[in-house]
Amino acid sequence: MKVKGKEYRTVWIEGNEVKLIEQRLLPHEFGFFTARDHKDIAFAIKEMVVRGAGAIGATAAYGVVLATLEAKEHNYKNYISNAAKTIQSTRPTAQNIFTGTNYILDAINNLNDLEEIRKVAISMANEFADYDAFACKKIDEYGNRLIKDGFRIGTHCNAGWLAFVDWGSALSPIFLANRTGKKVFVYVDETRPRIQGSLTAWELANENVPYVIIADNATGYYMKKKEIDMVITGADRIAANGDVANKIGTYEKAVLAKENGVPFYVAAPTTTFDLETDSGELIPIEERHEDEMLFVHGTDENGNISKVRVYPKGSKVKNPAFDITPASYITGLITEKGIIKANREEIQKMFGV
Amino acid sequence: MKVKGKEYRTVWIEGNEVKLIEQRLLPHEFGFFTARDHKDIAFAIKEMVVRGAGAIGATAAYGVVLATLEAKEHNYKNYISNAAKTIQSTRPTAQNIFTGTNYILDAINNLNDLEEIRKVAISMANEFADYDAFACKKIDEYGNRLIKDGFRIGTHCNAGWLAFVDWGSALSPIFLANRTGKKVFVYVDETRPRIQGSLTAWELANENVPYVIIADNATGYYMKKKEIDMVITGADRIAANGDVANKIGTYEKAVLAKENGVPFYVAAPTTTFDLETDSGELIPIEERHEDEMLFVHGTDENGNISKVRVYPKGSKVKNPAFDITPASYITGLITEKGIIKANREEIQKMFGV
Numbered sequence A, B: 001m002k003v004k005g006k007e008y009r010t011v012w013i014e015g016n017e018v019k020l021i022e023q024r025l026l027p028h029e030f031g032f033f034t035a036r037d038h039k040d041i042a043f044a045i046k047e048m049v050v051r052g053a054g055a056i057g058a059t060a061a062y063g064v065v066l067a068t069l070e071a072k073e074h075n076y077k078n079y080i081s082n083a084a085k086t087i088q089s090t091r092p093t094a095q096n097i098f099t100g101t102n103y104i105l106d107a108i109n110n111l112n113d114l115e116e117i118r119k120v121a122i123s124m125a126n127e128f129a130d131y132d133a134f135a136c137k138k139i140d141e142y143g144n145r146l147i148k149d150g151f152r153i154g155t156h157c158n159a160g161w162l163a164f165v166d167w168g169s170a171l172s173p174i175f176l177a178n179r180t181g182k183k184v185f186v187y188v189d190e191t192r193p194r195i196q197g198s199l200t201a202w203e204l205a206n207e208n209v210p211y212v213i214i215a216d217n218a219t220g221y222y223m224k225k226k227e228i229d230m231v232i233t234g235a236d237r238i239a240a241n242g243d244v245a246n247k248i249g250t251y252e253k254a255v256l257a258k259e260n261g262v263p264f265y266v267a268a269p270t271t272t273f274d275l276e277t278d279s280g281e282l283i284p285i286e287e288r289h290e291d292e293m294l295f296v297h298g299t300d301e302n303g304n305i306s307k308v309r310v311y312p313k314g315s316k317v318k319n320p321a322f323d324i325t326p327a328s329y330i331t332g333l334i335t336e337k338g339i340i341k342a343n344r345e346e347i348q349k350m351f352g353v
Helices: A038-046 A053-070 A073-088 A095-108 A114-144 A172-179 A197-206 A216-224 A250-259 A344-351 B038-046 B053-070 B073-088 B095-108 B114-144 B172-179 B197-206 B216-224 B250-259 B344-351
Strands: A011-014 A017-021 A032-035 A152-155 A185-189 A211-214 A230-233 A237-239 A244-247 A264-267 A295-299 A305-309 A322-325 A332-335 A338-340 B011-014 B017-021 B032-035 B152-155 B185-189 B211-214 B230-233 B237-239 B244-247 B264-267 B295-299 B305-309 B322-325 B332-335 B338-340
Touching: A011 A053, A011 A114, A017 A038, A017 A053, A032 A038, A032 A053, A038 A053, A038 A073, A053 A073, A053 A095, A053 A114, A073 A095, A073 A114, A095 A114, A114 A172, A114 A264, A114 A332, A114 A338, A152 A216, A185 A197, A185 A216, A197 A211, A211 A216, A216 A250, A216 B216, A216 B250, A216 B322, A230 A250, A244 A250, A250 A264, A250 A322, A250 B216, A250 B250, A295 B295, A295 B305, A305 B295, A305 B305, A322 B216, A332 A344, A338 A344, B011 B053, B011 B114, B017 B038, B017 B053, B032 B038, B032 B053, B038 B053, B038 B073, B053 B073, B053 B095, B053 B114, B073 B095, B073 B114, B095 B114, B114 B172, B114 B264, B114 B332, B114 B338, B152 B216, B185 B197, B185 B216, B197 B211, B211 B216, B216 B250, B230 B250, B244 B250, B250 B264, B250 B322, B338 B344
Parallel strands: A152 A185, A152 A230, A185 A211, A230 A264, A264 A332, B152 B185, B152 B230, B185 B211, B230 B264, B264 B332
Antiparallel strands: A011 A017, A017 A032, A237 A244, A244 A322, A295 A305, A332 A338, B011 B017, B017 B032, B237 B244, B244 B322, B295 B305, B332 B338
16 A cells, blocks of 8 residues: 555565564554564564554464574474474464465475475565555455445554555455445544554554544444444454454444444455364464553654553552454354355355365 | 441542542542532533542532532522533433432522521432432442342443442442452453553452453453342433433343343432433433544553553544443442342332322
8 A cells, every 4th residue: 555655565575584564553653663684573463563464474474484484404394393383372363364374384384495495485475465455455346346435434453555565354345436426434443452443543543544443342332323234344263163353342333333233244355265174162272461451552742652540559450362253153254255144055155165 | 338448438528629539530540529619610620530320429519518608698598500411411311420429419508598508409319429329328338139149240330339439330239249258250341442440450350359351342252151149230321211321231141131131230320310311212312522533541561550642643533432232231229228130110119200
């Protein structure tokens, strides 16, 4: 996507370095992070320098590339395998980290020449990143078919281009609808604790899509007032039965949507599906650091990046990062292969299994 | 309630001044605010120096007392009437402001001696404040009967003693249960945008009640995990049919509670009921300043009160402060006269009309 007239992806490789948009600074500053080895990649994913299903999937794939570049002749198989495990252990709920790292590992598994491994790894990582961008471009078309002129759309967290290599899942149909002249309006959930709603608002403003940020507490209020016509969210993992793991609060919005007769769609590329996990309750839920609850980040009166402690020392908090939305609450899954119902049969059919 | 060994109410009168606990500083600092005239009272209510149904009701009543002290002989009737209107116009959703001011106005309506009016006003305001504290003491007994040993209780916003003259509505049954030896645990919703969950956590810590603060997005997650046995919230206004206006997000929690089979109780004194408003959709919903969404308050690294701007300048936000929970989602209303069902018949019976 273009920022200040220049085209960017969220992640790309330059020589021996992986470059990332530094999402911890957004929406206040637009900057970059350089990962020089696979440990930097693990740090960047864990600390949410980069976040979002597709973006961390591609970043993880590039992390394996860096591991092949770091590896020495005498033990490269173990080294690369351990590096991949380090990257995979950063965020347990996110399927794309596994899809991305395994995409590279599978491709180099039978190779026995380190130089060839490096070449194949980088080629496959670029292919994986390109596929992510391609999938989002297909998702926008399918999703856009659901959006009627004048629709007011709810979303949760950020599943725009910052969450993917480019273009986004939940937001890309909205971008396309807006670019092709439909009148759309977006209710942006704040999404505590990390307030990724600010990223969504930043993206929408860049695309001139009218929006309003609301407290997570207010989504139901606007649904009940019949001011939300549909909801589209992203996904961090989709189980074989169609249950969806996504940012904490997604389940709440899905229940409220059902109660108010609002269609609730989940947009995700096939790389987010996990056919080996039978249902949502088997997906591990990441518990993140309590500091995400205790502190809020923003800018001080001089516009410098700053934070405040919201809860005094000694306060008890819990911070589950994801929840499970059962398939029964989901109107449809928007993928690069089309829109399907959130059930085992349609998912198996889509994957041809 | 006792703070650092000393007994406090949230509001009281000393000579010509009304004293308030300065709730904008909590939970970081415990301080006070002095209102010297009825305009200070209106400011304190509007800016949430004092907040919570019972607390602003009593503060509003004391505000009319200050108006009687300010009034001059030649136009005291108009002056007091206008002052009451100023106070009543601060927060349109809150029933107790009307109940409190009208309690004084009705008592002085037929009096024609300013000195007598002043005496009666102060006596009635103290009576009104005492009744609020008394009602909360009854609510705790009725509410406590619903709490089983080992219960994990959800709440939203703050309806503890800071929200009343003393002791609280939603939290007082929990205080009593804990004081009488029941094992209880409280899930405290953060309650964006004003984060009144921090007040609830502060009160619970003072009472040695174990608790955890969670993002508003996480309540459904814990309900679905069967880790919340019941919910008790307060109310800002209860319509004649049992619909409840309360802090934004209450409706969301009520829908989630119903979906998960969790009993959902609303605790409120009879002063919060508005029999003249037939149903919830007729209750006006206060829209508050966008700064409540744009900024978050807390302490800086030196422990000084501070704030950060969460959303850049130009960001669009909306900030409805309350929502309506239809009576059908409410398991029961806990009042000082007993626990009743949230319906017209039981409410009329309770009021003897």
